[in-house]
Amino acid sequence: MKSSLLVFVLLAVAFCEVKANPPGHLKPLGGHRDPTGEILVMRNFPSPWVFHEEFVKKSQPLVMRKVLEKDNIPAYQLWTDKYLRENFGNIQVEIELNKKENRTSGLYQNMTMSKFVHDYQTENMYQVFELTPEMKKDFNLPLSLQCGGFQNFLFAMIMWFSSGDTKSHLHYDSLDNMNCLLDGEKEFIFFDKKYLHSVREKGWNSKGGYSTVDVESVDMIKFPQLQNIPYNRITISKGDCLFIPYKWSHYVHSKPGRNLAVNFWFHHLPWFNSSDPDCEGLDPYQNSSVPLSTLKQTDDIVETRMMFLELFEDVRSFYKGSFSEYMEREIPSIKLEDVECLDEVFSFIDKDGNKVLSWDELFSMDIRAAIDKYPKVFGQIYSYITGDNISFEKKKNQDIEISGDKDLGDLVVKNSDSIQDEDQRSQGDRPSPVKTPDDLEKKKLIKMEDDGNLVMEEEPLRSPHEEL
Structure with missing residues (x-):
């Protein structure tokens, strides 16, 4: 009887330990x-x-x-x-x-x-x-x-x-x-x-x-x-x-x-x-x-641009309507009342005015000027990307700081007092132009009417010797 009781106690203790x-x-x-x-x-x-x-x-x-x-x-x-x-x-x-x-x-x-x-x-x-x-x-x-x-x-x-x-x-x-x-x-x-x-x-x-x-x-x-x-x-x-x-x-x-x-x-x-x-x-x-x-x-401008571009890694290009829809879907803090501002951001990036955003335009956009012109929407974007509450409120003669991970350093974006228009910046300060793989076919993507659909460009063909 005592031995059976001892076995029961030991099993109970073992069960509790496993559970705990x-x-x-x-x-x-x-x-x-x-x-x-x-x-x-x-x-x-x-x-x-x-x-x-x-x-x-x-x-x-x-x-x-x-x-x-x-x-x-x-x-x-x-x-x-x-x-x-x-x-x-x-x-x-x-x-x-x-x-x-x-x-x-x-x-x-x-x-x-x-x-x-x-x-x-x-x-x-x-x-x-x-x-x-x-x-x-x-x-x-x-x-x-x-x-x-x-x-x-x-x-x-x-x-x-x-x-x-x-x-x-x-x-x-x-x-x-x-x-x-x-x-x-x-x-x-x-x-x-x-x-x-x-x-x-x-x-x-x-x-x-x-x-x-x-x-x-x-x-x-x-x-x-x-x-x-x-x-x-x-x-x-x-x-x-x-x-x-x-x-x-x-x-x-x-x-x-x-x-x-x-x-x-x-x-x-x-x-x-x-x-x-x-x-x-x-x-x-x-x-x-x-x-x-x-x-x-x-430099710090490239850092900031690349953080922004993280949002679009699976998208090849945008029509105007699909851009705002995509941003609303991806970033919960962006509401219906922000759509008009998003349309303005689209037009700001769309330098050639063809109503299609391509990667060469995204890579070459003046991110400092965009943040200064649309501080609210970019604050929402960067808060979503970094997980921190970020505000781009204008403070005269002060810089706007975007804090990154400690081990990567801080990213700093200058305020409007130090911003010049993209066309006024020296050629050496501009990013190198980036072409999409199917530039020759780009005209096929351009529709002057806005049908609100994402445009997915074809991926480049593999070279026959590029095998895994």
Whole structure:
């Protein structure tokens, strides 16, 4: 009788523990279930067009195995500790004094590259540092980013350097990026961007763009939304590059041992410019040949425009009526009374007056003047994009600030006192004209009457040698 009672008590306790502790509770992130799905793997950099159409546009991560071993990336062979010390030893680099990321601690300091190389193997720190012009001379732009618009919208090239065993927050990035590993091994846990709302539901730091969950010991009671979200797990090693689509939540664990990576941040490119002269004659099987030192990084105006263009990534062009309908449907805060203003915004962007908005017009619009002229509607647009309440109220002699993710810096848009009309700006300040793939057929899209339907232009034909 006593033994039966003891068994009953033990079973009851076990049942209560199971009920109280959901799967993955107090285990490392990913301990709640087995990974699902697959991440595609290639043995070379895909051509820019294939990269855009199959991975960027479809928001599909991609692993490129051992591409640095056979590609023209001098740093892959050169950047030993000795080389970094002898060639860049006097450069001031930024160091975080903790191997587990903590964006609220403020434990940052600067030191020379030489001192870091001397100390990093024995000290609890890692380096996060934007490549200098001198360092860029040792790097060529990966083939996949060499044309079509990618090369014009690079945000930054960041170096990550440690003795390994570093752990990031669970976070997402507002930019696409390609992470190339020159040494070491990294493990990534990915949550598809379609689960972003669930990831952000509890414990999300909106200003920092990360979850406050402890990635080494997940409290599934405090973060119940993580219990059922499927995820992907991938490990990359020396010589590999990984494409991380924007808005995919992810956690990165650099394995113990020397760990050196450079990632290329670039704005999400909603439309591939197949008429780009840089694409002419590009062989998808050639090595990377564009030195980073020859490229110009984007300025704050490009940043702001690209945020705006995120709204239209799946749309080829608009008629006037369909533009306002689309904006009403996509942005809940826009009401019926805003339609007249949206029609004015359409006409502002439609420079040639043909009642069709094309990507060359969207890419070349004067975003500063548009925000100044229509502050209410653009405030609603940017509040929707960023998740923060943003106002473009005019303040004389002051700038209007748009706050981005902490790790991407702040985007600043000048107020009207400093704005000049697009036609008065110097040619050097204007974006390069962007052509759609079927410019020769564009006349077929133009209808002077407004029928209120979206216009979907045909996608460019694949080149026969551009195969996955």
